[in-house]
Amino acid sequence: MSLNTVSYYFKEAFKSIFRNSFLSLASVVVVFITIFILGVAVLLIINASYLADTLQNQLEIYAYLKTGDVSIDTRALEDKIKALEGVASVKFIPKEEGLRKIKEKLGDRADILAGIEERNPLPDAYLIKTKRPEDVPMVGKKLATFPEFETVKYGQGVVEKLLQVTTMLKIFGVGIISLFGFGAVLLIMTTIRLAIFSRRKEIEIARILGATNWFVRMPFIIEGTFLGLTGSLLAAVLVAVGYYSLLLKVSKALPFLVLFRDQQWLTLTFAALVGTGGILGVLGSILSLNKYLKF
């Protein structure tokens, strides 16, 4: 394949895009919407799974001692907790440390706690970790029967709810994206069909002059791919800019909020979005060629 042939392919492809500018634009817009929704859904799913993972790893039980009861023997109590089935570790957290942890989580906003140290309202607590996440409810319930504890807290159902939301998001996302993806392919097919139709005389002549199937098909495949890539590139840029500015704002205002920020994976995700648009374009043009360009 000579340079001449390649430039012919691209020239014909772009001529055709501008000849049917309205349909070309419509194809780009539909791919854009599809990939935008896909991008938002993927980021939501990634973050929900990430949050669920993070919480899963943090599955801990906090057992708060009754305040003002000085008669409690903390050592003996610790041994009693350790003896429970499923308990992996027990750690005593004095109220001073509890306050320090809260301050850490608040970051810049820790000033709202100013002056609270003198009359620390927090109780002393035990941090209990279980061997398996499933053991958390059982151990938690047993601890709640101890007379020494005022309250026992563990992630009651939070993780389960989050995983449910993620699943729903996935089903809903797949539905909407399939719908729009289908629409995008159909629209690209129509655009290419029109391009084939407006060039049918040229195709017929090219055939008689000995053009190969690839010579005839390439301009249309390039046209479809370009439409798909343009739409998806615009969408991916918008999603990326949106997500990064969200990350920037969140890390300043709400530092305790867990957001996915692995640079490598995010780059890969955005690249995959662009690639998906390209695939929609190639698919649309090949389907159209197979349907309307018989050999």
Next chain:
Amino acid sequence: MLQLFNVTKIYPGSIKALSDVSFKVNKGEFVFLVGNSGAGKSTLLKLITREELPTHGQILVNGKNIVRLRGREIPLYRRRIGMVFQDFRLLPNKTAFENVAFALEICGLSGKQIKERSLYALERVGMAKKADRFPAELSGGEAQRVAIARAIVNNPILLLADEPTGNLDPENSLAIINLLKEINYSGTTVIVATHDALIVDALRQRVIALKDGKIVRDEESGAYAG
């Protein structure tokens, strides 16, 4: 160079276009294929260009059975066959030069070769001066010359013309048929399908007459009417 063996073509709906046609054309020959519309001339040319397959029979071109060509061999085969039509079939958005160059672009030639060979082909048909004109700016005779330039730019072994003078006045018709004869002099085998008695009688070449899909006459130095 071209041999047909008992070729029959039946189109869907039992329309018999050709019936048991056999003939042989030697290298460097000039042949008129005559007959009324529907006699089977166009079908015969379409079989030779492999646009259609015969229902029965075999077709040999340069010793190769083109009925057995595989799909991806067909484009390569067609590059060695030149084709001229009644309606010229030039691309309206390309100049005369670009129309001729298109045949070479399809073959993947380099820009320099395309330019040299296209200009030479246009010179051979006497259209070098109007290389930059668009088809709409050319007369019928001029447009057909450009179409002939496109058909010969690849140095075909066989040049086929389907009613090449059908859209031309008598004066231009004679000029075009003389041009085809000139190309034949330089060694290219030429087959002209026509029902234009004027050009057949002017040249007195071999005539193969078709009627209802059958050969009714095959005569050296023949006239249109037998």
